[in-house]
Amino acid sequence: MSRLELRHMRKAFGGLEVLADISLRVDAGEFVSILGPSGAGKSTLFQLLTGAEHGEGEMFFDGAPLDDHGRHFAFMPQRDALMPWRRILDNTTLGLEVQGLGRKAARTRVAPLFAEFGLAGFERHFPAQLSGGMRQRAALLRTVVQERDMLLLDEPFGALDALTRAAMQRWLEQMWRHHRWTALLITHDVREAVFLSDRIYVLSARPARVVREIQVPLPRPRDPTSAATRQAGVLEAEILDILLNLQPTKGHDHD
Template sequence: MIPPRLQLTGIAAGYKDLQVLKDISLTVRPGEFVSILGPSGAGKSTLFRLFTGTLKPTHGEILYDGLPLEAASSPFAFMPQRDALMPWRRIIDNATLGLEVQGMSRREARTRVEPLLSEFGLSGFEQQYPAALSGGMRQRAALLRTVVQNRSMLLLDEPFGALDALTRAGMHRFVEAMWMRRRWTAMLVTHDVREAVHLSDRIYVLSPRPATLIQVIDIPLTRPRLRNGAAGAEAAAIENAILETLLAPQEGQLP
């Protein structure tokens, strides 16, 4: 079996007197697309704060490629909830921003970005400002800015939550097609059950805060799942089972 790229064992974390995560253990292997699913406030985004180093666990261990996370050299590329494009920078310069922050010259960064514009559906729009683009195109530009950094793992923090339903469905298809082509290692944080089922190889379901793992689901559906109804009834059955788990009263909650 392929060794994990990312492995969490017994992780607990919180803020002052507020415990957010409690005994979280999970793995992500190279080339896997894994989702973290749970109710609002369950601590999904807190996990990403642990990965990016802005929060330290109070208990447990995080390993990256078998070594403590602190020993890894910038392993993650992060895509936030909003596209976070700079309105005063053209699309080409927004896409190069992450590389420039790392110290790459704008010229060199553009050389790396330009061959990918067509693949991301942005060819011909590189000189436009973000305000001129649709929501889906802006998200594709944000995803390009993320993946062009060539980090070994992507962290996607509810990146489609602000999109309308039709645009979000289009982005799901786009991301699935790109993942099948490039086999990124990716972790998606979401509260959208259907999104998690359609995109993921495995889903970790969190309880309400303080979050524990209440379900781990391997998704056996073949890909592509999002064209011609390929996901179908089997996906719907998985979604319903997850919803039943999420809606079931947890210990200490009223039914």
């Protein structure tokens, strides 16, 4: 059964229609990406999920209408949103503290995870002392330790340089294989979507609708050097073609 299901979600800000018709589902333990051009309203979709905005349509979680938003989702924003005044350890406990856990209890719960996230020895550092990749890992740690039903990742690697981003994608794929989080990723990076996802929804430009749902049948672990790389390349080219052909260029005729 699907964990998350959206049926015909629509959203307009004033007269501006942002989401035209979004239907999608995410199954338990599935990694799903939403891929679309910049400004397509992908982040608006997350705002509907986290309850920051309200739209028309139906949202279900585990078959029941979605009401208590905060309970189901752990949200990771585009930039790391680490608090400069909190040490890394205290940044990662933030979600637990908001849930009402004492600071000490929260620290004991987070501390053992630092090694796995490649942050061991940096607990007492401030975010400004860490590299971009480390900051993103800390942000992801802060997200997953909330132990919500599902992760919402909003272009988590968008602000990183290309090399760090590639390293972080590999690392995330490996982490995901161990934990099997149910995850929904927003990205406009085709390669990232193919590399990480089980399924991809391709969105049109604003007002966004789902133009294609694509299965990614590549075997895991997703090793960029493996034989499956060629298969991934074909898939990437196909998706890129879809995306480029839905740019709203005037006079462009495409069926």
